[in-house]
Amino acid sequence: MPRIVVEVMPKPEILDPQGKAVNGALPRLGFHGISQVRQGKRFELTVPGEVTEEMLAQVREAATTLLSNPVIEDVVRVEVEES
Amino acid sequence: MPRIVVEVMPKPEILDPQGKAVNGALPRLGFHGISQVRQGKRFELTVPGEVTEEMLAQVREAATTLLSNPVIEDVVRVEVEES
Numbered sequence: 001m002p003r004i005v006v007e008v009m010p011k012p013e014i015l016d017p018q019g020k021a022v023n024g025a026l027p028r029l030g031f032h033g034i035s036q037v038r039q040g041k042r043f044e045l046t047v048p049g050e051v052t053e054e055m056l057a058q059v060r061e062a063a064t065t066l067l068s069n070p071v072i073e074d075v076v077r078v079e080v081e082e083s
Numbered sequence: 084m085p086r087i088v089v090e091v092m093p094k095p096e097i098l099d100p101q102g103k104a105v106n107g108a109l110p111r112l113g114f115h116g117i118s119q120v121r122q123g124k125r126f127e128l129t130v131p132g133e134v135t136e137e138m139l140a141q142v143r144e145a146a147t148t149l150l151s152n153p154v155i156e157d158v159v160r161v162e163v164e165e166s
């Protein structure tokens with residue numbers, strides 16, 4: 001069944017405490033050479049049947065209303081993946 | 084600066100209450116035709132300079148130790164993105 005992948009990241013100017021925590025933990029665990037970490041969300045929406053243009057338009061709208069908060073987050077990817 | 088994107092999803096057999104909540108909200112908001120929603124994480128790791136094979140190997144290791152919990156999550160994507 002095809003899946004629509006939607007990805008959401010905090011806007012660059014928004015503080016991201018989770019990403020900061022990961023960034024702080026990396027060198028303590030022996031991982032070096034990363035200067036910044038940002039943490040966002042990945043949604044996988046399963047579609048039973050075909051992904052029509054109408055369905056994609058619907059998902060794009062849901063991405064900016066339900067799946068993200070446009071005040072603090074950007075939708076960085078909406079893509080169909082066959083599985 | 085190049086970024087390494089790491090994506091993590093809950094394993095299929097693991098309950099995903101956040102995804103379930105989104106799935107329940109979709110029809111209430113007028114979005115139809117989605118049968119399942121799963122929610123995972125997307126990390127963006129900024130690398131100052133070049134992404135070497137060694138760096139990628141390091142990030143792959145961090146992905147399965149720090150960025151995900153291998154008992155309940157799968158790393159579904161590790162990819163370099165130029166920005």
